[in-house]
Amino acid sequence: MEKYCPQELEKKWQEQWDKDGIYTTINNVPGQKKYYVLEMFPYPSGNLHMGHVRNYSIGDVIARFKRMQGFNVLHPMGFDAFGMPAENAAIKHNVKPADWTYANMDNMIRQQKQMGLSYDWNRLVQTCHPDYYRWTQYLFEVFYKKGLAYKKKATANWCDSCKTVLANEQVIEGRCWRCDSPVIKKDLAQWFLKITDYADTLLKDLDKLPGWPNRVKTMQHNWIGRSEGAEIIFNIPNFKENVTVYTTRPDTAFGITYMVLAAEHPLVDKLIKGRPDEAQIRDFIKRVHNQSEIERTSDKSEKEGMFTGAYAINPFNGAKIPIWIANYVLFEYGTGAVMGVPTHDSRDWMFAGKYGLDKKIVITDKEGKLTLDAMTDAYVDDGVLVNSGEFSGMNNRKAIPAMIDWLEKNKCGKRRINYRLRDWLISRQRYWGAPIPVIYCEKCGTVLVPEKDLPVRLPKDVKFDPGVVSPLAHSESFVNCTCPKCGGPAKRETDTMDTFICSSWYYMRYADAKNDKAPFDKDIVDSWLPVDQYIGGIEHAILHLLYSRFFTKVLKDAGLINFDEPFTNLLTQGMVIKDGSKMSKSLGNVVSPEEIIGKYGADTARLFILFAAPPERDLEWSDQGVEGAWRFLNRVWRIILHFAEEIKENKTTDVSLLTAKEKELRRVLHLTIQKVTDDIAARSNFNTAISSIMELVNAFYTSRDEHLQAGLINETATDLLLLLAPFSPHITEELWHKLGKTGSIHKAAWPKCDHSATVADEIEIVVQVNGKVRDKLKISSQTSRDDLKKQASELPHIKELTNGKNIIKIICVPQKLVNIVIK
């Protein structure tokens, strides 16, 4: 028998598929329903890792399955090709970022082709290509024209290793998401996208995404961080100023004993000017402002504050309260000023305790026995208002709207909804990104580069040296230009865009990847999108997935598209780990996909990675598991070739002539069809789909010597190959042709379950006594309930157990079990 040799046959079929263009997708095929399956495109680091292999294997199974089910499937691939590593390579190895990036992409495409993935390569998208970033710039201008892009001076997160600023979403526990260096604060004029305008929609529309994991939705929910509360305006009589605080607990307002401003609050300067301790306070402010994210949020960092010497008036009761400055108040959130209620807020309790500030109880527990002396921490539960003027006696929850009404009536406050989400900082002081298409003219101010002049191309005369900030600023040919409005001398913006902008719309570009008149044609995009199934890592739960939702909503409002959520179903795959931790160079536990494919072939690699764990869970790499997958494919190879002669007769099964054993094999076959179809389509449980195919193969082996009907052999072999085709596309294609079948197996129709074949004549019923299995009963599946009860209770072993006991009742679950309850 010919040996299974994947190295030869995989290459052969990859070339054949390419030649025949069997994965080329045509837009809008009449009579076919569309299905868009997409894996998150990779950063072109140079080599595929196992995480990629897992990601693409999952997507490819779905794509192939849907194609066989008759859908018109869009399954494209591309590269998120801008970003820091290309620049680092330029600095380190003196190669141009473009050369490095394109060489890496070529290599990764070669590796992807080696995996036998069914992409339509005609739709390849590379975000660093001028034909793509031209439209990224165009979309920036769409945002700008809608007032959703603006430049402002702000305290930004700065990564001193990457020499650039970062968006909030890109700071992970005080560190840079890419290089893990500590993030520091820096005041810079930066471009922002107004994602906060969409905070409420982004939050509410999470409900429109039943196909997303709850985990991701919860994370986005928390990230957006909506809270309902009130603004309260406090007068500062000595300075003729007002300060507004934001609070979610206006019901505690009579308990305010102090107020705290953020160090950056604009009023601070005025309040402390000329005070004897002004210098000390300014030192304190400076220190707080320069505190890194890590210092600020570490558990050890104490709440620290200083008194400004000024007092504000509580509008509710006229109380005079001291104004403090403290490190725990964030300028960016709310109004940058908070009220202090030590008795009903734990943080305030600690702060007041440390600095000896007053405490006043305004909410009491059910017994009304709350006393300051007995308290060891703030009382944050609900209760009844006391010491609260006209509101005393009210339930505190009910007092909240009442007290806000009072504020509005007396013009010293109002209702307010607040979000934790901040605007998206998109400027990057780097070279390898899409230039922000803006020109600064002394006469005309900020001017957009006219559409006809796009793209603003990256210059080639750039030197890469370590530590250089904004390489574009050093390129005179780039910076100096003429104003599009007045024709006078002007300067270009030298920042580039966050690469997350490029990846916020690439999935739309695939639909119409070669359009040179627009980012895409509206009708074509609307015909393909939203993406039916998106697959990627959980690490993008907030970042890419939130940004993409935002882009989709803005582009819809701009009339460019007609859908408001980009991804209908989301599958977040787990990591590939080895020896208990994530594969990484530093741990030396990396397994190279190319090596595995070289040794066993892509079919084995794909099969193992899909079989070893369900997709959402982390997957422990196992060399022995790979051997198992390899053995299984060899088993398939041998059993199919064993029956080659019978199969070539190409007969259909004559159901009327089947023996009992043949019937059983055919039953297993059709149960497998049902199970595999359900596992792929409804559950994305590829591991159990594969295990049931293995069971089918085992059953085929078991009945190998039964002189099976040629029709049944043909049916079993054909359907087996079809079921396995999405997982291991090469071996199934090879066997398909060896058996004399015509056309590509990947163009064939998915097998249908014959439900009449899945019914067993005789079934086994479990017989329990008091819930414990005591016997089993083989009966016809047609047996009536009463008959079943009777037969079960008359089993000799059961009779022994029930003899002399009272039978209280008999539970009967059809097709499954009988439970006799005795006493």
Add this chain to the structure above:
RNA sequence: GCGGAAGUGGCGGAAUUGGCAGACGCGCUGGACUUAGGAUCCAGUUCCCCGUGAGUGCAGGUUCAAGUCCUGUCUUCCGCACCA
């Protein structure tokens, strides 16, 4: 602290609607074939005091019946974290 997910054999994992716990694979044990096998095929493999036994992190509860539902609790992982 808040929010989320998960705890099942030696290992990866299965049990979809409350109905035989451990499918499938790995590993291990034995057999067959063989000059030989680390190939292949077949069989066995939760544990123990080996029976009317125990068993899905732990302690309770509901039910004829619980890995699955309820209450409490422990552990691990992940996300957010002075957000007022």
